[in-house]
Amino acid sequence: MADARSIILHEYPTSPFAEKVRLTLKLKNLAYSRVEIPVIMPRPDLMPLTGGYRRTPVMQIGADVYCDTAIILRELEARFATVSLRTPGHEGLGQMVAGWADSRWFQSSVAIIFGERADTVPEAFKKDREALSGRPFDTEGMKRVAPMMRDQWRARLMLIEERLQAGKGAGAGIYLIGAKPGFVDVHAYMNVWFMMNTVPEFANECLENAPLTRAWYDRLTETEGQEPETITSAEALAIGKAAAPRLVSATTKSEPQGFSPGDPVAVAPDDYGQVWVEGELVHADAQRIILQRTSPEAETIHVHFPRAGFLVRRV
Template sequence: MLLAPEEIVPEIILHQYVSSPFSEKIRKIFAHKKIAWRSVEQPVIMPKPRLVPLTGGYRRIPVLQIGADVWCDTGIIIRKIDELKPEPTIYPGGLTAAADTMNQWADRRLFWSTTPVIFEKLGAQVPKAFIEDRSRMMQGADFGAIARSAPDSRNQLRAFLEILDRQLALSPFLLGDSFSLADAACFHPVWFLRAEPSAFGIAQKFANLMRWFERIDAMGYGDVSAMDPDEALKVAKNSSPATAENVDSRDPNQLEAGTRVAVTPDDYAFDPVTGRVVVSTIHEIAIERDVPELGRIVNHFPKIGFRIAAA
């Protein structure tokens, strides 16, 4: 039986590592949408020699690859997944703004309240190379000193979790009776707390939150199979970008196709990726790069959370 066109999903490759909380968010969306995907395990710290050719220098995880197109940052990865397979929805009841807003809040507020609390206890066990790598990502700040903010972070984390717990007293999921992007987004910081028992203990005091957590955790990861990093590079080399030129004529900064720009995260890991503009829409910037060992690669980024500058 042939699949209808809307059911045909190309081979999806996720570059990740097992302990990555932001990868966990994407893994739960894959599970919800019942998407088959390939998992490429990448290093936790630099160097990442079999990732950087695909990303042009962008080093954060996860990264989504389809052929010679590469999506960097969960903001744009989620949009692409939803475009490929809209159903089952991650926006039940049409609550797009609520889900997207909770996603940004979870990434920028809830998640960052967990990190000092976890590393307050784990800091002494973390390899020096990891501390140095994360310090470089934070533009030279000392990641090893992050535990100093643990008392304030613990207060904020507890308050954030109580907000979620109150909502979950009224419904099985954060936006009602169905799983949504909000659940995937808020799940991954709580999941990250499991790295340190006393940190997770803060969450365990909230009964509604824990029932929800166990429900999301039990979803698993969907239909996943491993892929070697070299195989993923070969896929890119043997493919051509499928992205058609699409530049919004109403762009407020008058960005034009072919303009050479540098795209950089605005929060941490300030590694610019440089290329020629192929796509510029309200939510997306995509640039084309010529990579000697791979050929043409198009890198896709969200506009929210990134800076675009002439290069």
């Protein structure tokens, strides 16, 4: 049964960003619990934990809540390093690949997928994603550009094939950096998984010309891990409320804006889903910012964000 020591993943099955975390948990063979959240708002039991942050997934361990895959994967590696997904000599490369996979490649995936589904996308989903992105969710526009985006998507896939081919020549070629999977693989995998699970005929057509990528994808997909326990959102909220946040040094080392512990600040993504989460600054460094929040529903919670890709301002 889940408790304050458990990894709790708030996600839904079709989320490609949640798939990054699910794959990481499998590769590390970690036990975890999951809360299946709605694909669209509202999420009344999750908002007290995140302070309003609404992108998927969110990870919770007791009264510590981690928003965005970047900080989730960093925390999983820090806490559970026995099976490491870092690639020595290539530090930082995983997050660089994530910047590419999560933006330009993901945008072409979205255009193809929703261009294919233009006539069947529910209006409620469109309105929800418009609120998330701050711009129209134009399925007809996606349908028009889908042929060009297919070209873009295929070109990006073939970069993986080139990388694996080069590694093969060096005696590896099983994964993107050497003979063991790492975070570079996790980030690159996301869009292939997303397309295989939504427009499989197109994905398979592309993979016919990328045999090393097909084998790489199959190896990652076949990774076996522990079967998660499913709990309710109310149970997860109760676990957070009953727990205390993990002790962390109250520091603002190398803080470029001069914030100090205790300052009221707000944090939001710098691209979409720009909901400002307010709280009292606990910790800030080059890669992480932690806010303390209190509410009747969750009592005292620490909310963790990555620094890259998030804006911070004084309240």
